Amino acid sequence: MSTPVLEVRGLRCSIAGQQVVEDVTFSVPATGITAVLGRNGVGKTSTLRGILGLIHRRGEVTLAGERIDGLATHRIVQRGVGYVPEDREVFAKLTVAENLALAERQRNPRRDFVDALFPDLVQRRAQMAGTLSGGQQQMVSVARALLNDNRLLLVDEPTKGLAPKIVTEVTDALLEASKIVPILLVEQNLEVVRRLADGAIVIGGGRVVHTGVAREILDDDDLTRRLLGVHAETAPARRGEEGSA
Amino acid sequence: MSMLVLTLITGVGLGALYFLVASGLSLIYGLMHVLNFAHGAFLTLSAFVGWAVAQQLGTASWGSFLLSILVGALVGAAFATLTELVLIRPLYERHIEQVLVTVGLSFAAVALFEGIWGTDPINIAGPPWLKQTTEVLGARIPNTYWVLMIAAALVLAALVLFLQKTRYGMVIRAGVENRSMVTALGIDVRKSFTLVFAIGGAAAGIGGVLAMHYTTFVSAHLGSTLLIFAFIVTVIGGLGSLTGAAIASVLVAVLQQFANSYLGGTGDFIVVILLAVVLLVRPSGILGRKA
């Protein structure tokens, strides 16, 4: 078992004095996609933002063996963390090309890889990001994180609010990406989780309440209902390249 | 008719002056959410130093005039950079304290200027052409207004070029929209903060030297009244929007001149009314982002 790319121990986060993450401990393996699951408001997004230092946090966070919990956000990102935030957060008044250029940190960004993954964006290079559709903005957001040689991607609800066809495109892209970089994925859409995730971490009340193999958790209806408050998708467990119906 | 032309053109000229001061304020606020009260002090110091330089070289020459503007820009940039590094940066993210610190600086700076240069306004002179007028459609326009307009246009062009064509400019444009996302892309925004302060300071410096020629005197309080108008312009134009500041500058100044000419000197008052109206109708300003 290789060393985990990310180790979080006793993470506590607060926003404007409010405690939003109580005590979270987990590890992210160096390959594949690890999902972070939980009901609304339990602190999934805050966990990601805490890891990045975007909100006030305490605890130990180790990236590829180095402690990053005392660093400023930009330094953490420079160490090789890509971030795809909830709500995409592309810069509306910049063009697609500028949005991507802004993200490039290295001399030889993975241009070809990204262009191959998102051919639509190549055509729209000069378009203002604010005029893109939700799905296209999501592509920009993901592309940004893939341009650099990152050690880990933090991806927050990438399929939120997107039409099913776009959801498939986004998950396809993430699947491709996971071949070259491990991903920590917060996701509410359990079908997507079933398709993408290897491991899963379930958060409840600001703490980790369960870890395991994603598929196993989702196959266990009782467990799923207890932890996530919803029925798992009744579609048969199928993980692979074919798109969902 | 000539009165109309005079009012209009002087309005645009005055707007040019407001823009020089407001552009920096707008950028600084847009990126850093700091209301820089010390902006007036940058302006005043630049004027004083520019004046000293012009005096050395002979105030009547164009060379010394242009040099004093350049010096003013440099002094403004330097003062602003120093302020950002020493006072603003240590208070990272504490916006109210940052505003207060600039308030304290303006307080102290004005007092210091009075101590150094005295409380009485000092009459200044420049190239004689500035005191003359040019006739346009029957109106006699004092030539200082042309200089103001040219300077503002150049500064605006330079700023737009910088913002659109350079990486730092791109970072600033993105930062004005969403600062935390910029840091989440691995970019140290603090460098941009210093840069934006320096740019704002330079623009204010140019504005200071030109304001001095416009009013024909320099004093420790030169920056203070201008600053208030600059604030008003920034709010009306929309905080953080350079184009908004440009439009609002002209709008406010033209209105002010019209009120002064046709409504019996109520220009200052009308400006505040305009501010109130804009706030009631569109609180985020003409081109500001909706909060």
Place this chain on the structure above:
Amino acid sequence: MMRPARISSLIPALVGAALIVLMAVLPLLNISIPGVLPTPTYMPGTLALLSLCMVFAALALSYNLLLGSAGMLSFGHALYFGAGAYGLGIALDRFGVPLWPGIFIALIGGMVIAFATGAVAMRVSGIPFAMVTLAFAQAGSVLVRRNSEITGGEEGLSLNTEHVPDFLVGVINTRNLYWFALAVLVIVYLVVLWVDTSRLGHLARATRENEQRVRVLGLRPYRAKLIVFVIAAVLASLAGVAYMLLQSGTVPRAVSADLTITILVMVVLGGVGFRWGAIVGGVLYTLLDQRLTVVAGSDVVAGLPDVLRIPLSEPLFLLGVLFILVVMFLPGGIAGTIDAWWRRRKGEKVRLSLRSIDDADADADAPVEVRA
């Protein structure tokens, strides 16, 4: 069922009462504090200075209500102070009314102006709000300077003493003016105390902390803030009235942004959010300003080399620097720092910053303060 009053909770009230009594009898005592007070306490010189201190303490208290309790940063508070001063002057001069109706008119005037300007200014919040209040004060200042017929213009407006009762006029009666100022301070303090401890005050404070939550609870934050704003303004007008009587006149500076900034300095120095801090700040600033001016004009300073002489001969420079230092290193001000020290001794947690002030961009996701 009556709860037995705890002695410890009565202590602040007892101390306050004792202080008031002390201040009240001060003019009858012969205490000298050389270096601080220009004359012994029974003489008009010191009494006038102390009266001024109290007027500004009252003004600082009213501003603290706005800034500390409701979290609204206003740069135009002087407008209402000036409204009180000029209002009284104009009422006495133009309308020839006796003193007490004049005061009443001045206060009503302040209230009306506060309602109008407050309602417009509160369309925005945080720093834009501050700028708008600044603009309004500037407009007031311009109005005052321009209309010299009514307001005396640049020269200022002197007090028309025709209808002022004799016992409040003249140097001989400085003592009475002193007691008047003391009364104003006590009134202002009591009103501020009442607002702070009332439902209104709690609502305003809750709004300052988290406006969303207050709105979600169905309460109306806008109204609460506006009411607090107007109350603070009327208190400032009252201070302005006292100022007018004390100085037998007022000048345009009373309406200027300069004065608001001075008030801000007082409150921050004293400690934002602490009533007693505001009083300390007001008194301290006024004393410092006076003393520093005396020092600045002294022969000692005149004999210093330029590098030292110039800064030292400008009291406002020193005060500005002091202010900067306080904001950077002691953001709690005097009261805040003492309070924090006291709490740490008791083992309580302490939050020492101005962060809870109404700030339009108080992001929930503010990045961590890390010095990387």
